[in-house]
Each structure stands twice: as structure tokens, then as C-alpha cells.
Amino acid sequence: MDQTVGILHPGSMGAAIAACAAANAAEVLWCEAGRSTASAARAEKFGLTPMPTLPELLDRSDIVISLCPPAAAENLARDVAEYGFTGVYVEANAINPARAMRIAELLEPDATVVDGSVVGSPPVGGKTPTLYLSGPAAATECIEALFAGTAVRTAVLGTEVGKASALKLSYASFQKTSRVLVALAVGLAREHGVDRELVEVASRRTDSYLSEPQYVAKTASRAWRWGPELEEAADALAAADLPPEMLRAAASTLARWNDAKDGELTLTEALDRLAQP
Structure with missing residues (x-):
């Protein structure tokens, strides 16, 4: 050239x-x-x-x-x-x-x-x-x-x-935020002396949910249980003087699927529900 x-x-x-x-x-x-x-x-x-x-x-x-x-x-x-x-x-x-x-x-x-x-x-x-x-x-x-x-x-x-630009930010939203979530998870585990056990649990699964978009529908079907669980985890983070905002935001996101029952939604329906609560 x-x-x-x-x-x-x-x-x-x-x-x-x-x-x-x-x-x-x-x-x-x-x-x-x-x-x-x-x-x-x-x-x-x-x-x-x-x-x-x-x-x-x-x-x-x-x-x-x-x-x-x-x-x-x-x-x-x-x-x-x-x-x-x-x-x-x-x-x-x-x-x-x-x-x-x-x-x-x-x-x-x-x-x-x-x-x-x-x-x-x-x-x-x-x-x-x-x-x-x-x-x-x-x-x-x-x-x-x-x-x-x-x-x-x-x-x-x-x-x-x-x-x-959309592809970059779509990927970055997972890739970068997931690393912060790792920090929060390890930080919470360390606060309670179970960080080694956390790594052992995590090492049993090496694939990425990002490569399994069909898992979104499974997430939606479990949101009614997972949301409150994440609120509990956020409380635990706060008690350990770790920032809880990310988990509270995740719980708020899951709340958009609260009306879904186990196995009820398809991937398309779950994404539509997420975009238009």
C-alpha cells in the first residue's frame, strides 16, 4: 500500500x-x-x-x-x-x-x-x-x-x-466485570477463611457461561430464587467491608424475571423480558 x-x-x-x-x-x-x-x-x-x-x-x-x-x-x-x-x-x-x-x-x-x-x-x-x-x-x-x-x-x-463498538462493550461488560466479581467472591471467601475451598469448587468447572447463551433462559427461570440469594451475598459483602453494589445491581436485574417459572421461558423470551420488564 x-x-x-x-x-x-x-x-x-x-x-x-x-x-x-x-x-x-x-x-x-x-x-x-x-x-x-x-x-x-x-x-x-x-x-x-x-x-x-x-x-x-x-x-x-x-x-x-x-x-x-x-x-x-x-x-x-x-x-x-x-x-x-x-x-x-x-x-x-x-x-x-x-x-x-x-x-x-x-x-x-x-x-x-x-x-x-x-x-x-x-x-x-x-x-x-x-x-x-x-x-x-x-x-x-x-x-x-x-x-x-x-x-x-x-x-x-x-x-x-x-x-x-457494540460488540466490544458487550464483550467487555462480561470480561471486565467478571474479573471484579472474582475479586468480590475471593474477598468474601477470604474474610471467612474459605478462599482455598472456593478455588477448589471453581476449578471443577472450566468453561464459560458466555459461550453458552442458552443459559440465559435457565438464569431467568431461577431468578426468583437467585435474586434474594444475591441480596444475601451483598449483605455479607457489606458486613466484610467489601462493596456490595455489583451484586445488588445483579439482583435488581434478576428481578425483571421474577414472574418466570422454572423452565418457562425461551432464550428469546428471556432476553425480551430483560429489555422490556
């Missing part, structure tokens, strides 16, 4: 993604203005070309990839829009679909916006994350070509901006 890529900004994920893009791009740029010495060190490590200002980076870039803290994504896109960028803008941050669509509205029609989301660890040391893409077909094909043959896998979800 003879296209130039700009990365905003080279954090641990962004710099590694940019390095993969460099395999097929003519050049990969980053903006020095306002960045830390750590960012500069990462950019240098991965062979990225520094540019003094954002306008200079945008002027030379055919493709811009935005990978920054989620809270900064919209303001960064606004800065790019004010410049009048006309290339392909990959919004690859962990933001909700509505924000992704707002960013697309900011940048279009001058730029072509691709909604992107990275699932997995930075592509270093043998790691192979997937960059999910949704947006105009010609633009997503361009991004697929940019990462062809690299440690970054790509997968196109369709032409609708928001799909990639």
Missing part, C-alpha cells in the same frame, strides 16, 4: 497496532504535541514518524486510527473534524455505539468513518488481537488490507457504524 497512516495516540495498544500497520503502509505518523515522554519512547521503539502538530499529521495521512482513552474520543474527533480531514477515520476506541455514531456525524461527509474495536491484548510477544470493523464497505476493505498478514486480525461486521 502507498497510504500514510496517522495514529492518535501511541499508547501501549495504539503503538503496537501502528507498528503492525507499518508493515503495509508507506509510513505511520504520530503527533508529538502534548504527548508524554513514555508515548515518545513507544513511538520510537515501534519506528513511528513524529509530526509536530495534529494538522501536519492530518495533512499527510490517508488513514487515521484513533486509539485513546474513551473519555477523550469525542473531543479528539472534534479536533480532527475542525481541520476538515478527508481520509478514512477509524474510531477504534471502547465507546458506546451512540458515541460512535455522533463521531461519525462530526466527521462526515468530509471523512469516511469506520467504527472499530480491538478485542485482545496488544499485538506483541505472539499476541493476536482482532480489530472488528463496521462501516462503508470500501473503507473496511482498505483497513483489512492495511493489516493483512500482520498480528492484527480483522473481521468486518457490516456497514453500520456502531456494530463494532
